[in-house]
Amino acid sequence: MLDERVRGVALTFVDNAGITRVKTVPVAKLADAAQWGVGMSPVFDVFGVDDSITTSRHIGGPVGDLRLRPDLDRLTALAAQPGWAWAPVDRWTQEGEPYVACQRRFARAMTERAAAAGLSLRMAFEIEWYVGQPGEPPSPACTGPAYGMTRIVELSAYLDDLLATLAAQGVAVEQLHPEYAVGQLELSIAPGDPVAAADDNVLVRQTIRAVSARHGLQVSFAPVVVAGQVGNGAHLHFSARDANGALFAGGTGPHGLTDRGESVLAGALERLPALCAIGSPGVASYLRLVPQRWAGAFQCWGRENREAGLRFVTGVTGTEDRSANAEIKCIDGAANPYLVVGAVAALVVDALDAGNRLPAEVGVDPASLPDAEQPPRLPESLPEAVARLEADEGLRRAMGDPLFEAFLAVRRAEVELFAGRSSDDIAAATRWRY
Template sequence: MMTVRQRVTKIQQPGPAVQRLLERAEIEGVELVRFLYADHGGVIRGKATSRARLAERLGSGIGHTVAMLAMNMLDQLQQVEHLGPVGEVRLVPDPETFVPLPYSPGAAAMVADLRLPDGSPWAACPRTFLKEAVAELEQAGYTLVAAFEPEFTLGRRLPSPEGGPDRLVPLDDSLCYAGTGFDTAHDYTVRLVHALEAQGLRVEHCHPELGAGQQEVSIRHAPALRAADNHVLYRETVRGVALRMAMWASLAPKPIPDQAGNGAHLHLSLWQGSVNVFADEQVRGWFIGGLLAHLPALTALTCGSVNSFRRLAPRMWSSAYICHGPDNREAAVRVCSPLGEGGEINLELKPSDSSANPYLSLGAVIHAGLDGIRRRLDPGEAATVDPDTVPGRYPRLPASLPEALDALEADEVLMAALGPLRAQAYLAVKRSEAVAFAGQNAAYECGQHLRAF
């Protein structure tokens, strides 16, 4: 039987791909490499290694306390069994995700799995959850292609006049899609596009959105795991470029209470080889049926913060009702019209934002959709009007994080998929956030969320 030391030593032998990575780091002047992960609070965290130790750390990873997966977005550690002061995991990076960071010269990043010291998967790792969901989907004969469609608010972070948490002052007050919004944010947007493209994130489109200082810059779709990795790098880049320009960018759902919220709508297409099976109305309907059946619970993972529920209200174009419809931007699941000749059908999940952990979010969506296909769930009649105009016809989405967490805890399919440790930790972290914000005003809530997201 191979010992732990032998296993680690075996992992550490650099193959051609790793050797090329090490050479690239040297050629591009990388001094520090960040190993990034998303925690149960939805915060992107990590540690960095020096280039001198990179070859070693690619195999062994960097040591990390298990307790960090019981930390909420306020840096408050929760009491979760097996996630206390005793225990160690490793941040083990995926070399395929290596990118120099244009906004931080001398630095690069990789997305990491959290693994046990012997190199085996850890039951609380969010990225492993998505990998397992992808594998289960592949066993059923399918692959999923996805893209997050994020919005963010650009401005400057200033102290509150009342002495509370910092507030975000938008860069402009331009109108939705207006030319002034392009011009005001032009220097930032061009730098952002360059930085994203340099990391292999292909920009699809960008425009000023409805809120003051609000921008939307979308990147191209990718296989599910890569799409989630891309969203981690995207979030870091949006904020990193802003910081280098003495600004602040927030992807929080509602960083400014009286302005439009920031979504990260999730676009999905399902494939068998080169065939988009969503072209089959029946299979597409079953997948939608699964999403709708699990949507109250899904919302706890796709809209994972107290702040999310300021955005999920009727007539906000963010979805507030459990329904689907063709090009219906108030339905929770929108069936998108294909673009141009040969365009592919995809679904857009509206209740989704960047305070969610993208691995838990997308993994749960896969499990919900697959459950719909297996059970051939009927999605019901499509909504062709604003669902808020027909009171009582469509069920309401959860109106608060505690309500969504209750739905998640009662959802046998998603709880089983998450597994005991991951589910226990996620519920503990998110319930603690709900309690922490319950007695606070909007300024405190929004200030803390713009800091975290």
């Protein structure tokens, strides 16, 4: 039950540009919204990062309406926004049918597909953000060094408020620390099922934004805030269990992988270039996805290798059964988290019993190897990533043509939007959109 002081409820979904869109209702209308939904045009599926509108074969134009139905199981009073609560929505047609291009529905469908294959998936995002003083050019709110305690001292009241707010909202925080880039922080969320992980991503980011605003600070989750510097990731950690236990521990494969676990990671590694279009979906994303910036720009894997596109985390000796997981690093703050978790779940199920085997592990910084020995680079531009996704028939089938083609249309429109613009212009145009 909500506190009687709550008067409004923010109902959110994330569009194909990675922007969290919203409609709100008074608390008195919440039950009605849960039963019948709140109107919202399907045209938002073809909005770009700058709110320009494109079109696609199935979706586009001003005609039609959808119904936003809040998931009341996730209804949360917003501790940093007195008088407000939040709930994510699923989108339905006016005829009461699930909307085929609903990103949250896609995430749930892929989670259910995994469950039907006997798998329990756990996922969690790391959220990186820049915190600064309002205005241009960007002016960081802290001056301490990367990972330095000085930043915690400088931002002590702000971070205390953030932790208290998240705790009041029932969000389990695993870690909070200063990151590498100027003015950058990172927060890790406890794992949950894929849909819950995506919901938590949305809730945590908007909570960070609200807490920052009441401290007079400005935040950005954009892939890059300043061109040429380390950007903001939103890396995804995932693990899987079947009836026999953890797939990523207790086996005879590399670092204890089971046969099925190795097949899952090998399949995910093979399809990372296509996943880039979903996890690094903006033109600005490829200003971040470069070697030696902690972004995982190479199509390779390694145990605890933070420059590999796929990092295998075994956990502390003795805890592998509950802590072993894989981290996909080609994901940033422009990504729609529901599409990310849904796509990863689809890749996992596709690879589960395929008998894939991992290539040789890369145990060094891939960029330090001679050119002839370096693993392949992941896509170096959005058009390259889009081409790889377009060729991935498995992800097309999983997403369905309406969602898949609307997503690609937005990607192509953003390529055209930023064609010929400098890296500085691209960073400036997107830094406050996320």
